[in-house]
Amino acid sequence: MDQTGERRSGWSWWYLLFLIQFVAVLWPPFYNSIEPTLGGIPFFYWYQLLWVVIGAILTAIVYFATDD
Amino acid sequence: MQDINWTALIVFVALFLFITWLGFAAAHWRKGDLDLLHEWGLGGRRFGTFITWFLIGGDLYTAYTFIAVPALAFGAGAIAFFAVPYTVVIYPILFLAFPRLWRVCHKHNYITAADFVRGRFGNRWLALAVTITGIVATLPYIALQLVGLQVVIGGLGVSGTGYTGDLPLVIAFVILAAFTYSSGLRAPASIAVVKDILIYITSFAVVIVIPIQLGGFANIFAAVPPAKVLLASPGEHTWGAYGNYATLALGSALALFLYPHSITGILSASSGGAIRRNAALLPGYSLMLGFLALIGFFAIAAGVASRPEYAAGFKQFGNNFAVPALLLASFPAWFVGIAFAAIGIGALVPAAIMSIAAANLYTRNIHREFINPNPTDRQEAQMAKWVSLIVKFGALVFILFVPTQFAIQLQLLGGIWIIQTVPAVLLGVYTRWFNDWALLVGWAAGMIAGTAMAAAANFTPSFTLAFAGWTFPGYTALYTVILNVVLAVVLTPVFNALRETPADATVAADYRA
Numbered sequence: 098m099d100q101t102g103e104r105r106s107g108w109s110w111w112y113l114l115f116l117i118q119f120v121a122v123l124w125p126p127f128y129n130s131i132e133p134t135l136g137g138i139p140f141f142y143w144y145q146l147l148w149v150v151i152g153a154i155l156t157a158i159v160y161f162a163t164d165d
Numbered sequence: 166m167q168d169i170n171w172t173a174l175i176v177f178v179a180l181f182l183f184i185t186w187l188g189f190a191a192a193h194w195r196k197g198d199l200d201l202l203h204e205w206g207l208g209g210r211r212f213g214t215f216i217t218w219f220l221i222g223g224d225l226y227t228a229y230t231f232i233a234v235p236a237l238a239f240g241a242g243a244i245a246f247f248a249v250p251y252t253v254v255i256y257p258i259l260f261l262a263f264p265r266l267w268r269v270c271h272k273h274n275y276i277t278a279a280d281f282v283r284g285r286f287g288n289r290w291l292a293l294a295v296t297i298t299g300i301v302a303t304l305p306y307i308a309l310q311l312v313g314l315q316v317v318i319g320g321l322g323v324s325g326t327g328y329t330g331d332l333p334l335v336i337a338f339v340i341l342a343a344f345t346y347s348s349g350l351r352a353p354a355s356i357a358v359v360k361d362i363l364i365y366i367t368s369f370a371v372v373i374v375i376p377i378q379l380g381g382f383a384n385i386f387a388a389v390p391p392a393k394v395l396l397a398s399p400g401e402h403t404w405g406a407y408g409n410y411a412t413l414a415l416g417s418a419l420a421l422f423l424y425p426h427s428i429t430g431i432l433s434a435s436s437g438g439a440i441r442r443n444a445a446l447l448p449g450y451s452l453m454l455g456f457l458a459l460i461g462f463f464a465i466a467a468g469v470a471s472r473p474e475y476a477a478g479f480k481q482f483g484n485n486f487a488v489p490a491l492l493l494a495s496f497p498a499w500f501v502g503i504a505f506a507a508i509g510i511g512a513l514v515p516a517a518i519m520s521i522a523a524a525n526l527y528t529r530n531i532h533r534e535f536i537n538p539n540p541t542d543r544q545e546a547q548m549a550k551w552v553s554l555i556v557k558f559g560a561l562v563f564i565l566f567v568p569t570q571f572a573i574q575l576q577l578l579g580g581i582w583i584i585q586t587v588p589a590v591l592l593g594v595y596t597r598w599f600n601d602w603a604l605l606v607g608w609a610a611g612m613i614a615g616t617a618m619a620a621a622a623n624f625t626p627s628f629t630l631a632f633a634g635w636t637f638p639g640y641t642a643l644y645t646v647i648l649n650v651v652l653a654v655v656l657t658p659v660f661n662a663l664r665e666t667p668a669d670a671t672v673a674a675d676y677r678a
Contacts, residue, residue: 107265107676107677112257112261115257115261118253118257122249122250122253122254122414123250123254123414123415124411125396125406125407125410126407129396129398130395131394131395134383136381136382137382137383137385137386138386139386139395141243141246141395141396142246142455145253146249148250148253149249149252149253149448149451149452149455150448150452152253152256152257153256153445153448156256156257156260156444156445156448160260160441160442160444164678
């Protein structure tokens with residue numbers, strides 16, 4: 098019964114995970130720097146590329162944790 | 166211009182012939198009755214997780230993207246990387262809102278976003294606003310795909326004066342028009358698989374081989390002027406480049422899935438679950454796009470702009486020639502053929518989907534709504550096929566006779582326009598709270614203010630707001646959609662008091678699995 102109630106509202110607390118990636122990539126002061134470099138790539142670039150991967154993982158977590 | 170690169174040209178033409186065959190053969194794939202609009206225009210809503218991944222990926226990450234994003238990095242530096250946070254934040258939006266849109270559209274046989282708005286808010290004028298916005302935002306986008314194609318044809322050394330110079334482009338477009346007409350969405354869906362495999366092969370090769378040739382990433386970034394490597398730190402009393410970067414990413418993300426070609430791709434999925442799965446899988450393309458943005462820096466480090474053999478290309482295509490020049494300089498001719506074919510086919514897939522999407526909009530939301538309300542299924546599908554031809558022909562004429570700069574400016578405006586459908590479509594899948602006329606007024610205000618602000622900013626995406634001694638340069642689309650939403654919220658109680666609200670054709674259960 099609880100589950101139907103949750104589905105009716107269409108909301109899950111798991112969705113808050115998405116907020117993390119919004120904040121991480123939409124706040125340039127976090128990452129607008131050269132150091133630390135990774136394999137010669139400035140932080141600015143590898144940080145944002147890394148968040149593509151983390152974002153995909155967070156989305157997969159939410160996918161498995163919530164009902165369609 | 167350099168001489169014709171025969172090896173590359175032969176590989177390029179061979180791959181084009183292959184996808185031409187594939188495009189026509191696609192009519193028989195997962196066979197459906199192509200005299201029904203949802204079969205021709207949505208592939209019968211039968212594409213599972215896997216094909217949807219290729220289709221949406223091939224649809225959103227277009228040839229123009231692969232040319233223009235590295236070109237922006239090449240010319241302007243770090244700002245071009247906004248494409249990465251942009252593609253990080255689009256997928257939560259896809260995950261949350263669009264399975265709801267898919268379900269309600271599946272339930273009511275809606276083919277377009279405007280169909281949904283018509284049903285949800287019961288106002289044909291609001292639906293017309295969504296339709297027209299979609300069509301005018303799509304047309305310059307199709308034209309820009311041709312720019313991508315033009316650049317690689319030029320890179321192959323195929324050039325000519327006057328009309329013969331445009332002949333390859335015309336041939337490519339006639340092929341595109343013919344297979345789209347006969348196979349509908351099945352054609353770009355099948356070709357997208359080939360295109361994406363080629364694009365992945367090309368990007369892996371580029372990201373691995375070229376840095377080795379250039380002596381590693383540290384060398385590459387050392388060759389880039391320091392001012393281009395990072396965003397400029399904001400000065401006093403402004404959020405400067407930071408605000409610009411973040412608003413560009415967020416505004417572009419809100420707009421992306423409202424483009425008709427995105428919605429067509431999403432609605433052709435076989436279930437809401439397929440869309441949710443794709444929100445976790447599509448970032449594969451974002452990663453590739455991020456690496457591709459770095460190609461602009463590779464091109465700086467390789468010094469292609471100062472090489473005499475590419476001077477003519479840069480003169481004709483500007484920074485957009487950076488990617489083809491780098492590929493020509495770094496790879497053997499046969500691989501250049503593959504890479505250019507990847508970009509060229511990468512133009513045809515989205516161009517086909519865009520023209521189908523525009524045709525669906527015209528057929529359903531203008532012709533059926535205002536001209537012939539009771540077409541037979543066959544008439545409706547036939548109309549869409551014809552409109553898809555007209556749309557493509559229009560884009561071709563546009564790119565042949567109007568300066569490219571104009572298409573780029575219109576595409577920029579297209580982003581500002583399409584975001585104005587956020588309240589009706591994106592918020593509409595969650596709530597019927599808004600009054601239909603309030604939404605229409607908000608839309609009109611956003612369209613007018615956005616266009617005026619873009620014109621005032623000389624057709625650049627950023628507009629600088631000044632407030633209390635501070636300045637806020639940011640993406641015009643985001644600023645104007647905020648105005649749009651605020652107006653819609655304020656005016657909703659006013660209009661609700663004045664007139665009766667039309668019935669909602671959908672019920673809450675339609676949006677859930």
